[in-house]
Amino acid sequence: MRRRNSQERLVFNDIAIIDIAEEGKGVGKTDDLVLFVEKAIPGDVVDVELMRKKKSFGEGRIQTLKKASEYRVEPFCEHFGVCGGCKWQHMTYDAQLLFKQQSVENALTRIGKVDTSSMEPILASGQTEYYRNKLEYTFSNKKWLTTLDDNVEDMNMDALGFHVPGRFDKILNVSHCYLQEDPSNVLRNSVREFAVANALSFYDLRDHSGVLRNLIIRISSTGELMVIVVFAYPEEGQVELLMSFIKDKFPSITSLLYIINQKKNDTIFDQEIEIYNGRDFIYEEMEGLKFKVGPKSFYQTNSAQAYELYKITRDFAGLSGDELVYDLYTGAGTIANFVAKYAKEVIGVEYVPSAIEDAKINSEINGVKNTKFYAGDMKDVLTASFIAKHGKPDVVITDPPRAGMHTDVVARLLEMESPKIVYVSCNAATQARDLTLLAEKYDVVRIKPVDMFPHTQHVENVVLLKLKG
Numbered sequence: 001m002r003r004r005n006s007q008e009r010l011v012f013n014d015i016a017i018i019d020i021a022e023e024g025k026g027v028g029k030t031d032d033l034v035l036f037v038e039k040a041i042p043g044d045v046v047d048v049e050l051m052r053k054k055k056s057f058g059e060g061r062i063q064t065l066k067k068a069s070e071y072r073v074e075p076f077c078e079h080f081g082v083c084g085g086c087k088w089q090h091m092t093y094d095a096q097l098l099f100k101q102q103s104v105e106n107a108l109t110r111i112g113k114v115d116t117s118s119m120e121p122i123l124a125s126g127q128t129e130y131y132r133n134k135l136e137y138t139f140s141n142k143k144w145l146t147t148l149d150d151n152v153e154d155m156n157m158d159a160l161g162f163h164v165p166g167r168f169d170k171i172l173n174v175s176h177c178y179l180q181e182d183p184s185n186v187l188r189n190s191v192r193e194f195a196v197a198n199a200l201s202f203y204d205l206r207d208h209s210g211v212l213r214n215l216i217i218r219i220s221s222t223g224e225l226m227v228i229v230v231f232a233y234p235e236e237g238q239v240e241l242l243m244s245f246i247k248d249k250f251p252s253i254t255s256l257l258y259i260i261n262q263k264k265n266d267t268i269f270d271q272e273i274e275i276y277n278g279r280d281f282i283y284e285e286m287e288g289l290k291f292k293v294g295p296k297s298f299y300q301t302n303s304a305q306a307y308e309l310y311k312i313t314r315d316f317a318g319l320s321g322d323e324l325v326y327d328l329y330t331g332a333g334t335i336a337n338f339v340a341k342y343a344k345e346v347i348g349v350e351y352v353p354s355a356i357e358d359a360k361i362n363s364e365i366n367g368v369k370n371t372k373f374y375a376g377d378m379k380d381v382l383t384a385s386f387i388a389k390h391g392k393p394d395v396v397i398t399d400p401p402r403a404g405m406h407t408d409v410v411a412r413l414l415e416m417e418s419p420k421i422v423y424v425s426c427n428a429a430t431q432a433r434d435l436t437l438l439a440e441k442y443d444v445v446r447i448k449p450v451d452m453f454p455h456t457q458h459v460e461n462v463v464l465l466k467l468k469g
């Protein structure tokens with residue numbers, strides 16, 4: 001049944017939610033439409049308010065929850081529903097794992113035409129709260145008002161927190177976040193309180209005025225702490241006041257840094273890093289290996305689960321010590337260094353030059369002598385002459401970004417005919433697309449999803465491919 005509500009939006013009644021879509025929304029059906037419904041869970045029966053309509057599908061939100069799915073639980077975070085961070089907190093962790101497993105399976109069968117009968121069960125994350133080693137907060141003078149803000153009259157509108165989904169200019173003022181362990185929460189709240197009490201100016205994301213812009217907190221598995229404050233302008237007074245406050249109040253910070261970013265966008269990759277106190281890096285540790293992590297370095301954000309992911313990758317690679325391994329999209333060379341002891345030589349390739357510098361340092365500080373690293377776009381670096389120079393790999397490990405591999409890179413892999421490929425992916429849909437191309441010469445022999453990000457729809461997936469006999 002359908003009707004219109006007071007805003008003249010179409011409402012569909014009694015829609016049974018039967019599946020969960022790629023981006024984590026519940027899926028229901030009317031006679032002529034597939035509905036993607038925010039915060040709906042398989043097993044729910046809901047009245048859906050239609051927010052957007054395309055030819056064959058619609059996007060909507062729950063107007064009334066008629067029957068609650070057995071997978072529903074009360075979200076534990078006060079910011080759930082407004083914050084874009086942990087969209088799946090309203091379902092049990094077991095249900096999250098089930099849906100992640102299903103989403104990988106669906107992508108591989110529907111897009112990749114892969115036989116998933118031997119797919120292994122998803123590896124759950126040991127920690128489901130406080131599992132991130134890095135968080136990035138944004139300052140704004142335009143706080144997003146929520147029902148928690150009952151005292152709207154003469155309220156201070158300065159906020160420090162996360163972007164509200166779909167609103168580039170509105171920031172949710174976060175009072176407690178379950179993603180990163182303390183001192184993350186204490187630090188963020190103290191910084192905001194101090195800045196408000198001292199009338200420091202919060203950034204305006206529309207007209208680019210205001211000084212305080214971002215706060216990045218990294219806590220490593222070794223207990224080291226990096227804090228980066230991003231200011232929009234070199235306002236001596238404000239910079240010094242805030243930095244000296246943080247230094248005095250949080251002596252455990254091993255790396256206290258700041259950046260003056262006068263560009264319109266927030267990325268810090270092209271920015272000068274200023275050291276206020278301590279050194280400009282922290283160490284991560286994994287299986288006795290140390291990894292130097294600078295302010296611009298990529299490091300997997302769930303450190304404990306990254307270790308599990310890398311062990312699965314190494315296990316799939318099945319190394320005996322004699323192999324030449326290519327680690328494509330190597331980042332700071334973490335996987336390359338992690339498997340080096342079990343291989344004859346590892347060649348890492350990565351786009352970002354500073355990450356390649358980190359990768360070399362990471363080999364050096366760990367006494368790893370059998371790695372080589374090269375910077376550049378994969379499709380330009382991985383050429384026939386590169387392979388002729390370094391040798392045909394016995395194993396390729398590939399861990400591309402969400403977009404998957406460029407078709408030229410897939411073509412090169414097909415030409416190279418390495419006996420084994422271990423494909424690590426954070427996007428099963430693009431992985432499945434690449435697997436269809438690789439199917440010309442490769443069989444999928446093992447599949448193992450890994451949950452790196454509890455309470456989100458994101459899932460990592462590791463696939464082992466073997467060259468057809």
Ligand SMILES: C[S@@+](CC[C@H](N)C(=O)[O-])C[C@H]1O[C@@H](n2cnc3c(N)ncnc32)[C@H](O)[C@@H]1O
Pocket residue numbers: 298299300329330331332333334335349350351352355376377378379399400401402426
């Ligand atoms: C998912 S991360 C993997 C990082 C690394 N394997 C790890 O576990 O830490 C993907 C990496 O691919 C790199 N990258 C993205 N596009 C690339 C391209 N066209 N050529 C080479 N590397 C690229 C990114 O800079 C990033 O470091």
